Amino acid sequence: MPMMKYRWLWLAALLFVCTLVYWPAMHGPFLFDDFPNLAALSSISHVLSWRDLGIYLSQPRQFPGRPVAMLSFLLQKASWPDHPFPFRLVNVGVHLLNGVLVFALVRRVAPRWLSNLASSGAFERRADLVAILAAAAWLLNPIQLSGVVLIVQRMTLLMAMFTLLGMLAYLRGLLENTLPTWRRGAWMTLGLGACMLLAFLSKENGVLLPLYALVLDATVLRAEVRQLPLPLAWLRRLLIWPVVLFVLCFLLWILPAEWGHQGTRDFTVGQRLLTEPRILFNYLYKIFLPHFGHYGLYHDGYTVSRSLLSPWTTLPSLLILLSALVAALAGLRRWPLFALAVLWYLGGQILESSTITLELYFEHRNYVPLVGPMLALALAVARFPQGRLQRMARVLGGAWLLACGFTTWLSARAYTSEDSLALTWAHNQPDSARAQTYLAERLYKHGQLNAAMQVLNHAARRHPNNASLAINQVFVQCKLGSLTQADLDRLDARLLTIHFDQGGMEGMEPMRLLADDGQCPALTPQSWLKLNDALLANPAYRNNGVAAGYLHYQKHYWAVGQGNLDLAIHELQATYQNDPNANIPRMEAKYLVSAGLYGQAIAVLRNTSYSRLPLLRRLLVNDRAINAADISQIESLQLQSTSTRAGKTD
Template identity: 30%
Template sequence: MRFVGVASPSTFLLLTTMLAGLAYWPGLSGGFLFDDYPNLDALGHLGGVRNWETFKAFVFSGWSGPTGRPIALASFLLDDNTWPSHAPWFKHTNLLIHILCGLLLCWASLLLVRNLKTVSERQAQWMSVLACALWLLHPYMVSTTLYVVQRMAQLATLFCLVGIVLYLYGRLQLAMRPRRAYILMSLAVGAGTLMATFSKENGALLPLLVLVIESCLPKEGRPVWQWRALFLWLPSLAVTVLLARYIDLSDNPWPNRNFNQVERLLTEARIVCEYLLHLFVPRIEGNGLYQDGYIISKGLFEPASTFLAIVFLAALLVVAFAIRKKAPLISLGVLFFFASHLMESTVVGLELYFEHRNHLASLFLFLPLAYYCVVYSAHFKLLPVLAVVVLGILASMTWWRASLWSDNDKLELYWVQSATDSPRAINAVAAHYMNNGDYEKANEYLLAASRRLPHSSLLTARLLLQKVWAGQASEQDFIQAGERLKFQEFDAQTVKGIRTLVERVTGGSTASNSLDYARYSLNLLDTMESSPVYGQFPLFMRLVAYLRAQLYLYIGDAAQAYGYYSLAISRYQETDAALAMVAEMGSAGYPEKALELLEQATQVLAQQDSRKLKRSRMSYEQDIAYLEGALREAMKTKNTATEAP
């Protein structure tokens, strides 16, 4: 079989990787987005990653998941070791990882087909190359590749693919070199799972994914049941049990979400169907990262598409099991897709919708298409031409989407045009108007959106922040915002907005209104703390104490500021946060109060688990000694100035 004059599968693979590079090239000039900032700004927290102390502080201080994802964080050091940085450096590396994943997918597909032993070697090569091309050039992968922080998802896919390749290669060696084969397969599942999991937690699904692959392969050549039990069944069972512990069918298992677990499961049925639709009927761009306005399923028929989605997915699953022997690759593509979504699209209280969840899940979805295209190409001569046309369309769509990703402003404005029910999208539009000096238009836009989405606390906080920013907020504005926030839905972005508001007020840039705004802000925090919504979040409660301390410090009430800094330190129980508060108190001209806080910070250091410290304990002790000396010197200088005639 030949594809439009291309001499060999290897040449076609080379052309595919070059085409992928060209298709993604426009997007490499884009900037950082959303979660890039909180995940990467720690690069500059200690003046850059320069030695073991700063390396440890960055790599082992991750917060994006239970593991901290240290391998993914370490990979960012390939591109820069400080912050702010230059996004294209990171995007270039992401593109290389994407292409490497494509090449590994080609190898994995080739080994899969070889294990089936149903076609010739030449056919197997063409199948693997075509399956790789369909995945590599698909526009759906753009958001994972060009969104810098999603390198975490990329690396999880990469290490899962390495594990799958080694496993399949070892499986082919079982009859000839069993000892070597078992070593390879054990290494594949063990090391592959470890590396993938410490890149992103869904990498822990690798044993289950290998088990899915094994269930679709012939029994001939299968590892002994003892090995399968130890390396595949037990780890898969452990992950399943761990996920089962998250099951909570109560009315409000996640106070920080506007859906419960039943609603999440119902909604995810529609979302997974939508994922499949866009994988097989691709589009250039959709709502992007503004998915917080996605309609939640409140019941089987609310909306009616929920029931249809569940029926479709159930039927798809049943068919996939039923045809495992007759059409193993179709079965594999479907079951692998479902298994990959087990962690992020079921009972864990994550946000509902993200495209990058399909980076791993979609790996083998296109292999059946490639298989039947090659098998029937001898009977239908136009099939190779049609395949090339499809690849050309995919590459052009990827190029257009990457071009859109090259300009953050255009990209976000594109997203908000379709995400009309997303508070985050509305917030972005308002910010755009403000940045262009159109304050009145920004306010009018937010007011209209708030009436349409009365439960959104983010829009309430944004409207107040805009008025403060313009110096036009009244005491009544603060009171009204507080009363609304008290009963509106929790949103982590709202908390961030309130923190930004306090930083704006204490920054002193609101001229004569600043002291009034500080007092109004204290009343606002009082109202929010008494809220049945916000009052139940420890994260918010510790932040409230810290924000109050900053406001009192700005007003000049050192006693109150000290009290709330002390309360915040006791709630955070984190050495870096404590030392930062000590520094704020000292820098404001209250070294004696700062010394008292330093004693409390020293106690926090003594009690904090060394594994949770971002640097060595000795490094913190040196900082404390330096701070103590500087504060005592400041006290002497202050006393001397007071005693001077």
Template identity: 30%
Template sequence: MLAGNYLGSHGRKVVAALMVVVLLAVYWQGLASPFVLDDFTNFKGLENVTDSVASFLSYITNNNSGILGRPVSMLSFALTYTIAGSVDPFIFKLTNLIIHIINGWLIYQLMQPLMGFCGYGDNKKNAALCVAVFWLFTSLHGSTVLYAVQRMTQLSAMFSLMGLWLYIQGRISCIAFGKGRKRILTAYCCVILATLSKENGVLLLLLFFMLEVTVFHYRGERGKSKILIASNVAVLGGGLLFIAQLATTENIPFLDYSQRPYTMLERVLTETRILWVYVQEIVLPSGVDIGLYHDDIIVSKGFFEPLSTIVSVVAWLVVIGLMGGMLVYKKYTLSLVGICLFLAGHLLESTFINLELYFEHRNYLPSLGLWIILIDVCVKVAEKSEYRAYLYVLASFILMINVYVICVESGLWSQTYKQSKLTVLKHPDSYRAQNQWAAELIKYERYADALKVYTAIGEKHKRLNPVSQVQKIWVYCMANLAPHESVYSFDIVYMKGADALLYNSAWLYLLDEVQAGRCEHVSIPSIIRNIEGWLRKEIVKEGGGDALWDITFVWLKLNEYQYGAENSLYKAEQIFALGGVKAGIYAVSRYLSMGLIKKAESLYQTIERAISAEKKEQYHEDMVIFSQRISAGK
């Protein structure tokens, strides 16, 4: 199959059909798995989508994922919901699998002209099919297909693959016949769609440049194409100017590492090791590191801490040296394309930008590069017939290992209890894995075990101990148990970034339990007193407490539950008097909802007089709504 043209057109269709059936079989169990993590935040509001254009636009434009909002991906979620009629995980994940299959077909299509141009001749279709099959069954893609919200990654890859296919066809046509400009232009349009699906789609421009440098060498029908050279220089020049602008600009969120347990340099050094882990897990997965939680990775504090850092850096320098040799001597061109594709695909998410260290979905498109290398090497080795049989055995083994790991992972996705337990065993130092395990224990009413897990989390992850302390209180609520008095001596801290999201979510979850009346044996007054004592000190430091609004909001709501709305609103006005504008806005809103129009109007006028022009602009929309509601209520 690799060395000769053993499969005809009919044979390739049979193989393709068989691959689709096998893909459905190995992923089927996982398609019924529940939503997780970011699924909930991104699918929030889908129930408000109707047949009207306005409802679609409202959902598409109110997303905070990425700096562009990812409208193409959000549109696809809205369409899935409209067709399905509900937010059904099975339908969303089945759609992801269909997109995955489409992407495999696109890989088959784009690899044929590329391989033909690189000298594969009649064997290009079989070799292209091999690349597509190995990519489709890459076990690392399991969490991309089954994690519904990662359709963003899939769509970005889909438009990137379309763009590559069109660009390759257009360039070959341009070199051979002086035509193909429309296809090239359409390929550049795919950059827009890929980027609006997920921001790393912009790397498609870099992939076009990579193809020119490694494969096409800016050739036209008659010598070098000046237009292509100029366009590439313009795009790369613009990119370099943009990077230079970023480097000289302060307070850019995705370059701010103040809330991370590592610096930018430490992240870059760590990623040199992680990239090699990706390589190993793509080609020959161990199954050990497959999953969603990888927050236990050891950070590289320097080139020699850990020692594997310098080994990884040197190894990548060797790879770059080999790339230079391939480029100069114009040998192993297809393998060179594969290396470039893998590294270019990781340029944004695995370098300097302030992101989590490790995520499997980052390899969705870059993994194609590794399979291109593998098939290219296999084809060249298979030309020597004495090695052919061993090669087939090795290739089949690699494919079977990937299929097996997908089967196991798909089954685990549908069994969340078992998945969480195994993830904790694989990642005992992962805060998120431990947190998920505690949630599963609570689901099965194993409250004592859940309390032990939260205690262990607090001891192991000191920075997040305040989160665990709050979580322990709502476990007591759900267990209908009275906690020891020491439980109320919890630490209250001011957190930022990702830690703040965890902390605030824990408090809001506790508030939900209290308001639902499930905390009969928990002393709400003790919680209120602890928060109030901390707020009295911190509000003065923070100049009014707007920065502390999340915990303040919980405190006010607990007061309302325990002592009534009048007590809560009195305290809200006290905080406003100290400079907490959000507390004042909250109080006006509550007065209006209670029908106390005069009190609402009085406080509204006080806020109007007291706050600065900057604050007025910040809360302009709220104030306009309040004014209208007050006028209507008189």
């Protein structure tokens, strides 16, 4: 069957197989980062005005807030938080679309690399074969799984979609030399301008689109770049180099400020730079040697490189990585496919795996970087001469694709329920505090408190400075009825110096609710307050605005429960000081109004410091107008109250 004639049938079959591979995960639960990121859907009940839309889009603290991805979630608001299936269905659909775009991208590039083949028929067949192979290798690789089934990673999926669309538009302008110059320039601008902006507004990695274009131009498209008319050559430079240089300068600019500073991580930037080469090789190991059980969300137990020799694999990994980079740069002409694979992959990792102090390890960071190596491998296979070597390459490639698809399917089956996920991840990631905590949570929900306690105790011995584990231990002890004052005293002492952990901070809310319910004799509201104050005294939490704001916010609820209005107002003010939120002054005003202190409530709203609000909030929401409307309502209530008192006096 001629490949060229049935290319779309082959592509449709590939998409169908990919859908079957991912289908077991479709009914899985919301997970991990889904909850804090999609919680913005609960910030509004409906969207009836631009103000409602602005309130929703301004929920992220950082500018610009990934609005394209956030808008896609808003379209599915009716399914939150009870129905993850529609969200995941869209994710898989976008993944399939991206597979089509990878096919189109490779099909566009392949003819330039295969142009010296003698027969035009062979030329076309091999170009189609290259595109199908690359798309299949990219779509079915198991390392893509978490980027697709973790719902919040639609941000990555949409970023990839606009990146691939941008590459296709740019290549149309670069390669279609029959078009007028102005149209070619328009296509290039659309690709590296408009599409890059949309990719960036989906996720910040979208800014790397010009870097990907530069890698293609410098490796397999060098001749086409040299043939550009002078105006297009300059336009290309203006579209690529300023962005690439900006990214590189930004990464270097933040390095001195972050060097040696741990912040909320248990590693410094220097240690991160030593660790990431090992992680990149671990990614590549998972990509090219698929095996069930090693793919998932929780890799917080990955060993940090504290020096060049600790662990011993640090120095070899760093040297091999640097050698590959130097060889790729030096071999742009001699080994263009090798250079394409190395530079595209490393370039795609440059933001999330370098000087920005993000978490160390996430598999979804390979989503777009994987395109380059798959393209290079497919082109290399297609250039093999007819004969035994080519047949062997095709057999090995087919077997590898089958292994990838089967491993992805097996891994997707683990997502069918939270219980299967918890068991799989806890078994395969014994050093991950998150994986062990997740298993303990599932055991707790099934009423297996003793088993949950055993899991937490075992994990705590591995991670004695993990706040989340320490707080969860006390929580389960409460439920078992075995908590003593001595346990609380030990926890209080540990919280004063324990390492920062977001789970520990968030664990204070269920602890407060447990204390308020009186279900645990040892954990009283007063003992909870002591624990909360211990975390606030810990510099790792006190100096983190979000953490300190959260803990002061929890403390305000404690004050409300004790009927202490002054302390509740004070804690809300501390919350706003640490983590400004436009709703905090309104909560203050609400409490003051309920106490009949109308004048103070009005003063709080009038004196709100709007300049402290995040930039995104100030741009999208007119909080002055909202507060002004609230002031008018309070003044009306004050007038009614005055009239009522005057009537009673008469």
